[in-house]
Amino acid sequence: LAKGRGRARYEVFDDDLRSRIERRLDTELALRDAVERGEIETWYQPIVDLQHDTVVATEALARWRRPDRGLVFPGDFIAIAEEVGLIKGIGTTVLGQACRAAASLEKGLAVSVNVSPRQFVQDDFGAVVKRALSESGLPPAQLWLELTESAVLEAIDSAARTFQELRAIGVRLAIDDFGTGYSSFTHLRAFTVDLLKIDLTFIRDLERSEHDRAIVEGILRLADSLNLDVVAEGIETTGQRDLLKGMGCRYGQGYLFSKPGPAASPAVYFGD
Ligand code: C2E
Ligand code: MG
Ligand code: MG
Numbered sequence: 542l543a544k545g546r547g548r549a550r551y552e553v554f555d556d557d558l559r560s561r562i563e564r565r566l567d568t569e570l571a572l573r574d575a576v577e578r579g580e581i582e583t584w585y586q587p588i589v590d591l592q593h594d595t596v597v598a599t600e601a602l603a604r605w606r607r608p609d610r611g612l613v614f615p616g617d618f619i620a621i622a623e624e625v626g627l628i629k630g631i632g633t634t635v636l637g638q639a640c641r642a643a644a645s646l647e648k649g650l651a652v653s654v655n656v657s658p659r660q661f662v663q664d665d666f667g668a669v670v671k672r673a674l675s676e677s678g679l680p681p682a683q684l685w686l687e688l689t690e691s692a693v694l695e696a697i698d699s700a701a702r703t704f705q706e707l708r709a710i711g712v713r714l715a716i717d718d719f720g721t722g723y724s725s726f727t728h729l730r731a732f733t734v735d736l737l738k739i740d741l742t743f744i745r746d747l748e749r750s751e752h753d754r755a756i757v758e759g760i761l762r763l764a765d766s767l768n769l770d771v772v773a774e775g776i777e778t779t780g781q782r783d784l785l786k787g788m789g790c791r792y793g794q795g796y797l798f799s800k801p802g803p804a805a806s807p808a809v810y811f812g813d
């Protein structure tokens with residue numbers, strides 16, 4: 542009996558594995574033509590000034606509108622795109638759409654674009670960014686580029702000069718998901734940035750956890766002494782917002798203010 546049950550479970554596992562492999566291959570194939578078919582869209586989520594209740598920027602977030610499947614979120618295609626070498630085309634598409642959208646707003650809003658290491662290790666990354674700026678007419682100071690900590694590590698070796706050239710023309714650099722990588726302090730020493738985005742895992746329990754409040758206060762103090770601006774990610778409650786505001790955190794982003802949506806400048810909630 543036990544043996545029979547064991548075999549049955551193996552078959553379930555095999556089917557599961559096979560369907561996962563099939564799904565993955567299917568995604569890769571469909572993703573290959575997604576850019577040319579115009580299926581990559583950019584959605585936007587406002588970044589607000591917590592102290593003044595104003596919108597200062599909007600983060601560009603990739604979405605894939607698969608004709609047969611509907612809207613696909615980055616968690617289901619960005620990592621695959623990186624692995625199979627498709628992230629450059631997707632990243633350039635999002636960058637172009639984001640710059641054009643921000644340039645059309647006439648509000649002086651900045652747009653913050655996520656950049657994967659596979660994108661910026663390419664020799665022409667600086668040229669790609671400058672072209673997106675000149676073709677859209679967006680002033681460089683209204684473009685922020687977000688890199689994760691592990692990406693910063695790669696940039697130190699390969700693309701540091703490109704990033705510093707972009708900073709010199711006014712583009713601002715942000716470290717995304719700050720606190721989730723490793724040796725953050727080494728990165729901050731070796732690589733000059735303008736903003737830190739505190740990862741949403743530190744914000745989630747802010748109201749309950751004295752420990753998390755202490756960590757966030759520490760990040761804010763560090764940022765202050767390095768002259769960096771801070772964005773707190775994933776603010777969902779007025780309690781979290783009020784705590785961050787009280788701690789002197791300058792910027793915030795999260796479902797409380799607005800969920801990501803297709804409009805570059807959506808309605809934003811500031812009430813309580
Ligand atoms: P991220 O850059 O840290 O973006 C923030 C993510 O948190 C977004 O998920 C956003 O929808 C979500 N978020 C915002 N506010 C809240 C909140 O209050 N609560 C919670 N629980 N979540 C919130 P999304 O759009 O699914 O993107 C996931 C990740 O995919 C991004 O994380 C980024 O790392 C990556 N990504 C998105 N677009 C691009 C892109 O164009 N290029 C690259 N290389 N990566 C991208
Ligand atoms: Mg980001
Ligand atoms: Mg983030």
Ligand code: MG
Nearest residue numbers: 717718740741
């Ligand atoms: Mg994240």
